[in-house]
Amino acid sequence: MLEKRLKKGDTVKVIAGKEKGKSGKIQSVIVDKERVLIEKVNLIKRHKKPDAKGKGGIVEKEGSIHISNVMYLCNKCNTGVRIGFKILEDGKKVRVCAKCHEILDA
Numbered sequence: 428m429l430e431k432r433l434k435k436g437d438t439v440k441v442i443a444g445k446e447k448g449k450s451g452k453i454q455s456v457i458v459d460k461e462r463v464l465i466e467k468v469n470l471i472k473r474h475k476k477p478d479a480k481g482k483g484g485i486v487e488k489e490g491s492i493h494i495s496n497v498m499y500l501c502n503k504c505n506t507g508v509r510i511g512f513k514i515l516e517d518g519k520k521v522r523v524c525a526k527c528h529e530i531l532d533a
Contacts, residue, residue: 432510432522433463433494440507441468443496450500454489462491503529 433439433456440450446469454464471490477483498507501524509525522531 433497433499438500439463439465439497440500441465441492441496442498442507444492445469446492456494457491460491461494463494463497464489464491465497468492499524499531501527501529501531503527 433453435453435455437453438450439453441447449465449468451465451468454466456463466489469490469492470487473486473488475483475486499510500506501508504524504526506526508527510531511523511525512520513523513530514520523529524531
């Protein structure tokens, strides 16, 4: 099972593929397919049939990117970093930056 390293709302940077170098916030995580949707990144066009209101046409939306092709953007390091886990004194498990050891979960 995939550990929950990346969550909705995290800022990530794309490290591979045609969108390499772009960054944005995660809109959703598709856990069973190990993919993420990042806002304004990997835009694809879909043709939508008009509905009862008559709204149709070409719609632009985000496509999914595999989770291995993105890295978490640490606020302190200001670069893409790996995520580690640490158990606090009270027994709570939190995510930490592997570079600067900053706690990522508020």
